Amino acid sequence: MTTVAAYAAPAAKAPLERTTIERRAVGEYDVLIDIKFAGICHSDxxxxxxxxxxxxxxMVPGHEIAGIVSEVGSGVTRFQVGDRVGVGCMVDSCRECENCLRGEEQYCLKGMVGTYNAVGRDGEPTYGGYSEKIVVDENYVVRIPDGLSLDVAAPLLCAGITTYSPLHRWNAGPGKKVAVVGLGGLGHMAxxxxxxxxxxxxxxxQSLRKKDDGLKLGADHYHATSDPKTFEELAGTFDLIVSTVSAPMDFGALLSLLKVDGALVNVGAPEEPIALNLFSVIGGRKTLAGSMIGGIRETQEMLDFCAEHGIGAEIELISAAEVNEAYERVLASDVRYRFVIDTATI
Known part of the structure; x- marks a missing residue:
């Protein structure tokens, strides 16, 4: 066991505070990672x-982890000391069910093991990336290409893959019209x-406040959902809509913007249930879907894609002592566009 410093919430709704946690000894197939940067996700x-x-x-939150391998188990073949690596939202799964076997471990039929707020196969709680080090089985670690700085790569381990996966699955590309709902931590990556x-x-x-940012990030058009004319002008326009908002939305209004056979995919996770009139999907043979992160193989594919295209997150680097303030600013939509903790400050 190794004792490391971390920032943890001692109880529900309590402020995070500096503490120490125990990391397991490095097993035969484990990788010990010196965490350099940890993104702050709304999920945290x-x-x-x-x-x-x-x-x-x-609870030690954090599932957007970028760091350097400092030790490997005797059976590890995929990584060596000094490698630049990342860990996302899961650190294990059953490895035997049909979803795991096809590389979609996030949908493990027995339940994936979350990077934090979960119980590992050893029966111990998992602790996340707001810490100095983490021990992870090599099969749940990905390689960060040299073309990506570790600080801007960290948010890709959740925000990047969460948006890449539905865009890839629903064939976003030339000739397709894609709308992104919300320009926050997830939306700016989408x-x-x-x-x-x-x-x-x-x-x-909701407003045109971030229009200039959106256009600089690569958007061709920018519209305010608070303006009723938006829904009149854009009715039947899109092949794919990706909603990144973690608050209840008028899904009927959004579905009206789809073409026949279009899809509205939700990656935001509101705490409250939503209401939906099914005629919103029946009329137009539309799909209302959800998507959750991506498997390890697809996460590596996403990182390689981002490196090839020079894509990193837009970040605000903070010290660990600023984490509680950062949480409040996330809730106030006062970040452009992802807080990242410099874990050297823990």
């Missing part, structure tokens, strides 16, 4: 505040990636 806030249900405390894929990209945001 949902879980610290038990917005998604009962949680495990003390815009960058969809643009790089060759799609015509529109941002749908």
């Amino acid at each position: 806030i949902h879980q610290v505040r038990e917005g998604w249900g009962e949680a495990i405390f003390p 815009v960058k990636i969809a643009h790089a894929m060759g799609a015509e990209v529109t941002v749908l945001s």
